[in-house]
Amino acid sequence: QVQLVESGGGLVQAGGSLRLTCAASGLSFSVYSMGWFRQPPGKEREFVAVISRSGGNTDYAGSVKGRFTISRDNAKNMVYLQMNSLKPEDTAVYYCAARWRSYGTGLDENNYWGQGTQVTVSS
Numbered sequence: 001q002v003q004l005v006e007s008g009g010g011l012v013q014a015g016g017s018l019r020l021t022c023a024a025s026g027l028s029f030s031v032y033s034m035g036w037f038r039q040p041p042g043k044e045r046e047f048v049a050v051i052s053r054s055g056g057n058t059d060y061a062g063s064v065k066g067r068f069t070i071s072r073d074n075a076k077n078m079v080y081l082q083m084n085s086l087k088p089e090d091t092a093v094y095y096c097a098a099r100w101r102s103y104g105t106g107l108d109e110n111n112y113w114g115q116g117t118q119v120t121v122s123s
Helices: none
Strands: 003-007 009-011 018-025 033-040 046-051 059-062 070-074 079-081 092-100 117-122
Touching: 003 092, 009 046, 018 033, 018 092, 018 117, 033 070, 046 070, 046 079, 059 070, 079 092
Parallel strands: 009 117
Antiparallel strands: 003 018, 018 079, 033 046, 033 092, 046 059, 070 079, 092 117
């Protein structure tokens, strides 16, 4: 049974930092690219960041580039999202997702999703 479990969300003031963690189990982690997505209140789910299977390639949404960093540890089956200089518009439920053997920013191509973790940034 595949599980993706996010943690690390919370309430933070604007300008602060949070580190999200996604723990994966039940899958061959190293053959999946991993992504972070978010769903702001009342809006559609959107792409945030993606990392390739080896960790050698990453891509970011324009709104987070330079502030967020995605990384992974294939030995621990973990993926991380370091979020710095947080803004109120970063408030959302953040989800990690696993995509088998391919790489990209789309939502529909992901095979597995976590349950999400809430990030709230106060002004």
